Amino acid sequence: MSETAPQTGSPPPENMLSAAAKRLWEWVLPFAVVIALWQFASLFFPRFLFPSLIDVFWRCLEIFADGSMFKDVMVTIYRILAGLAGSFVIGAALALLMVRSRAVDKFLSPILTLFQGIPALSWVVFAIIWFHGVEFRILFIMVLTTLPAFTFQVLGALRGMSRDLMEMVFSFRPSRAKLFRVMIAPAILPDILTAWKVNLGNASRVVVVAELVGATGGVGYQLLLQQQLFDMAGALAWTLQLVFFVLIVQGSLTLIENVAFRYRAVSERAI
Amino acid sequence: MNGDATPDEAAIHLADVSKVFGKIGTDAAFRAVDGLNLDVRPGQMLALLGKTGCGKSTIFNMIAGLTAPSSGSVRVDGRDPFAEFDSFRGKMAIVFQNDRLLPWRTAIQNVELGLEMLEIPAAERRATAQQWLTKLGLGGHENDYPHALSGGMRQRVSIARAFATNANILLCDEPFSALDESTAGRLRAEFVRLVKENGKTAVFITHSISEALEIGDRIVVLKRPAMIAYDVRFDTSTGPEEREDIRSRIVEVLAV
Numbered sequence: 001m002s003e004t005a006p007q008t009g010s011p012p013p014e015n016m017l018s019a020a021a022k023r024l025w026e027w028v029l030p031f032a033v034v035i036a037l038w039q040f041a042s043l044f045f046p047r048f049l050f051p052s053l054i055d056v057f058w059r060c061l062e063i064f065a066d067g068s069m070f071k072d073v074m075v076t077i078y079r080i081l082a083g084l085a086g087s088f089v090i091g092a093a094l095a096l097l098m099v100r101s102r103a104v105d106k107f108l109s110p111i112l113t114l115f116q117g118i119p120a121l122s123w124v125v126f127a128i129i130w131f132h133g134v135e136f137r138i139l140f141i142m143v144l145t146t147l148p149a150f151t152f153q154v155l156g157a158l159r160g161m162s163r164d165l166m167e168m169v170f171s172f173r174p175s176r177a178k179l180f181r182v183m184i185a186p187a188i189l190p191d192i193l194t195a196w197k198v199n200l201g202n203a204s205r206v207v208v209v210a211e212l213v214g215a216t217g218g219v220g221y222q223l224l225l226q227q228q229l230f231d232m233a234g235a236l237a238w239t240l241q242l243v244f245f246v247l248i249v250q251g252s253l254t255l256i257e258n259v260a261f262r263y264r265a266v267s268e269r270a271i
Numbered sequence: 272m273n274g275d276a277t278p279d280e281a282a283i284h285l286a287d288v289s290k291v292f293g294k295i296g297t298d299a300a301f302r303a304v305d306g307l308n309l310d311v312r313p314g315q316m317l318a319l320l321g322k323t324g325c326g327k328s329t330i331f332n333m334i335a336g337l338t339a340p341s342s343g344s345v346r347v348d349g350r351d352p353f354a355e356f357d358s359f360r361g362k363m364a365i366v367f368q369n370d371r372l373l374p375w376r377t378a379i380q381n382v383e384l385g386l387e388m389l390e391i392p393a394a395e396r397r398a399t400a401q402q403w404l405t406k407l408g409l410g411g412h413e414n415d416y417p418h419a420l421s422g423g424m425r426q427r428v429s430i431a432r433a434f435a436t437n438a439n440i441l442l443c444d445e446p447f448s449a450l451d452e453s454t455a456g457r458l459r460a461e462f463v464r465l466v467k468e469n470g471k472t473a474v475f476i477t478h479s480i481s482e483a484l485e486i487g488d489r490i491v492v493l494k495r496p497a498m499i500a501y502d503v504r505f506d507t508s509t510g511p512e513e514r515e516d517i518r519s520r521i522v523e524v525l526a527v
């Protein structure tokens with residue numbers, strides 16, 4: 001239903017301009033609708049329920065401009081990335097063990113599935129009871145809540161590799177390192193990037209819960225403060241910090257995908 | 272009856288080789304190759320001919336070291352290709368039925384693949400790959416990704432990839448069977464020329480009698496489960512009538 005120009009050939013410049021404008025509009029429209037609805041509501045409801053987005057905008061700027069508040073944002077981002085990095089490394093290692101051995105797979109799969117059913121808040125309770133350091137508790141929660149998904153995603157990517165291509169590469173007798181560099185890494189990269197995108201969204205939702213373990217900084221801590229102050233504009237402004245972060249990182253990952261996966265054939269007909 | 276080479280001098284030596292899929296002794300067991308004896312001497316071009324499903328690819332995989340025989344012994348250059356897998360690096364090259372190009376690599380990068388395993392410096396790798404692509408008529412397509420090439424061009428790239436490593440033994444599993452007849456014919460002629468020019472030992476698997484006659488110095492006809500039904504040698508001096516005789520004999524053997 002969308003009428004984007006075909007990928008091959010170079011369309012005239014004015015065509016490209018209008019295509020770009022159209023894409024921008026398509027991107028902005030959903031946000032504009034949400035913003036307009038909220039702003040409309042703010043005309044009829046008290047400030048503490050639906051504050052004007054202009055207030056929220058100034059609060060956002062304040063967070064950006066104020067060094068100590070922006071530090072809270074950075075601390076939370078760091079916690080998200082550290083947790084994801086940890087769970088990716090562990091998950092990839094587990095997935096490798098699982099593809100190599102059926103026994104390991106049979107043993108680990110149920111455990112990971114079980115973990116998937118445990119709510120983030122339960123991990124918060126466990127972490128508080130088991131551990132002391134705040135940062136360690138948060139890392140623990142972040143890793144355990146994202147680990148099962150990461151492991152299963154990497155496992156799926158490894159299992160999905162083409163057996164034909166694998167055999168072809170094997171026929172050249174690669175060393176282990178070469179096999180990984182030449183075949184495994186490029187074959188699973190698309191799925192890995194998708195996994196990062198998905199888990200990034202999950203992690204940014206879990207992190208504010210994880211920060212309830214007694215953190216005295218970070219977006220979760222700030223949200224708790226806003227709740228105590230009954231400050232809706234503040235709560236929104238802090239929430240938006242994480243939303244922006246997720247949007248920026250996902251946008252960058254999409255850019256990487258567009259460049260790294262140029263080799264893929266594009267069909268002009270969508271599914 | 273199986274040859275003109277002793278095991279020691281044969282490039283490829285199969286002695287009483289069987290391959291059973293599934294657990295031996297159960298109903299699920301399937302005997303794909305049964306007591307096969309075969310010697311290929313260095314420099315020979317052998318066409319292995321047989322109907323689909325007769326076990327050609329299974330034999331191929333055993334020679335390539337990708338599968339182990341259930342019993343019997345497989346030797347390539349006097350060594351076990353499955354057990355001593357890594358020792359054949361750069362010694363054996365394979366052309367598969369489908370091109371099996373890495374989709375994330377350009378044509379020239381695909382040709383360089385085998386050379387990378389041999390730790391050849393990048394500049395030399397590039398030059399060799401370029402030379403083989405040009406030889407196979409793909410000059411100008413070096414930087415195309417596989418999806419932008421036609422089936423015939425892709426198979427040319429995979430032939431270039433096999434020749435680029437300069438391996439002495441070439442194994443081909445029905446490499447042209449997915450191509451249209453005129454493309455296949457042209458590539459076949461080129462392939463035979465390259466093998467002869469470079470003095471390779473080649474095992475060429477096919478289900479087409481005409482292809483076997485065009486390729487081989489020798490044709491081995493297989494019947495299911497892979498056993499030799501007919502083994503014939505000929506050369507460029509073999510006249511057309513003789514070739515016709517060979518053809519009708521093969522047809523006869525396959526029909527039984």
Ligand SMILES: Nc1ncnc2c1ncn2[C@@H]1O[C@H](COP(=O)(O)OP(=O)(O)O)[C@@H](O)[C@H]1O
Pocket residue numbers: 292293301303321322323324325326327328329330
């Ligand atoms: N991995 C396998 N497991 C079970 N049976 C197999 C396997 N590979 C091949 N076979 C069987 O062995 C027979 C020979 O197969 P193959 O060597 O591929 O034949 P060809 O290449 O001559 O067409 C076929 O009947 C096939 O079903």
Ligand SMILES: [Mg+2]
Pocket residue numbers: 327328444
């Ligand atoms: Mg086959």
